[in-house]
Amino acid sequence: MAKITYIEHNGTKHEVDVPTxxxxxxxxxxxxxPGIEADCGGACACSTCHVYVDPAWVEKLPAKDDMEEDMLDFAYEPDPARSRLTCQIKVSDDLDGLVVQMPEKQI
Structure with a gap:
């Protein structure tokens, strides 16, 4: 289990335990x-679960694969270094303390 902090665009924080x-x-x-729509249900076929990973965590996550990179092209204001699709980040004990921030909107 990992404690993950989700920060809405307006600054509201949600700290939750997510099972491995x-x-x-x-x-x-x-x-x-709120702020993560996940329209495709996690199939990496949209960009509606886009977040900005806290800078301290960027290098700790597994690298993006080509499909995620392609889908991020459709995200709202993607950041080449910090943008990720949350459907592609598998929770493990190593992610305990992860912080992600939602963009202003999902498209």
Whole structure:
């Protein structure tokens, strides 16, 4: 289990425990975190679970694969260094303390 902090665009923080094996997107969905829509259900077929990863965590996450890179092209104001799709980040104990911030909107 990992404690993950989701920060809405307006600054509201949601700190939740997400079980190992789920994705960061599933943790948001299961805890009714606003700002992550996950329209495709985690199939990496949209960009509606886009977040900005806290700079301290960018290098600690597994690298983006080509499909995630392609989908991020459709995200709202992607940041080349910090943008990730939460459906592609699998939760493990190593992610305990992860902080992600939602963009102003999902498209």
């Amino acid at each position: 094996g789920l994705t960061v997107m599933e943790g948001a969905r299961d805890n009714n975190i």
